[in-house]
Amino acid sequence: MQKIVLASGNRKKVAELTQLLAQFQLQVIPQTDLNVEDVPETGTTFVENAIIKARHAAEVTGLPAIADDSGIEVDYLDGQPGIYSARFSGKHGDDQANNELLLEKLQGVPSEQRTARYQCVLVFMQHAKDPTPLICQGAWEGRIMTEEVGEGGFGYDPLFWSEEHQCSAAQLEPEQKAAISHRGKALQELMQKLSESIA
Template sequence: MQKIVLASGNRKKVAELTQLLAQFQLQVIPQTELNVEDVPETGTTFVENAIIKARHAAEVTGLPAIADDSGIEIDYLDGQPGIYSARFALCEGATEGGDQANNDLLLEKLQGVPQADRTARYQCVLVFMKHAKDPTPLICQGSWEGRILNEEVGDGGFGYDPLFWCEEHNCSAAQLTPEQKTAISHRGKALMELMHKLKESLA
């Protein structure tokens, strides 16, 4: 099996990608197992950051690389936190970051905003690079529409999932099973597009 480095140490992402890419005889290895350190995400878009991460991992390891950059956009906040979703609270001056701090800040910023104006979407961009100098990386994108609740609901998932209301299943993203989430989520959609493009490029 050909090895591919995943520009992430996230175990959930590794497990998900490993299962989906096995059909292409591709073995996904997290960059942490190859002593690849995180690279500063200096891009201004999800696409730029995903390319930065994939290129760095490919450069250090000499292997093909996959990277994703994802986040949530809130219409009322003009698209914030966007690419800063994972470090939203820290970027706004908080002394501590993490999922809970981010969710608390989001609720604070949307306090008093009616449900009709709390529309939001998750975005994910996946990039596959054959090598560090690949001039035509595969770029796949998926989005997931929803709205932000007034309080956290559910204890599954991660990130903003307890606040993200999913109309398809009439529950929060944190109440979905992993299978339900993969079928409709931003990352699931981007993964399906990547699988389709890989079939074409590896045919």
């Protein structure tokens, strides 16, 4: 099996990608296992940040790399928090503080104006100097609720209302979420592109 580095230490992402990419004889290794430090995300778009992360991981390890950059866009807030979703409240990865700040900014805003979507961009690079990385994107439309509901998922999931299932993203089973989520859609596109490039 060919090894491929995932530009993340997120075990949930590693498990998900490992399972999906096994059919392509690709073994996913998180960058933390290879002593790759996080790289500053200096891009202004999800695409730029995903490329920065994939290139850095490929450069340090000499392996092909996959990176994702994702976040939530709220229409009422002109697309915020967007690429700053994980550090919306000022501290990286503090889901509770991020959710509280989002609720605060949407206080009193009626339901029909609380439309939002999760975005995910996945990038696959053969090597650090790959001039044509595979870029895949997925979006998941929904709405921001007025309070947190559900114990599953992570990030803004307890606040994200899914029309398809009439519940919050945090109330979905992992399999249900993977089938309709932004990351699930981007992964499906990546699998399609990998199939074509390997065929």
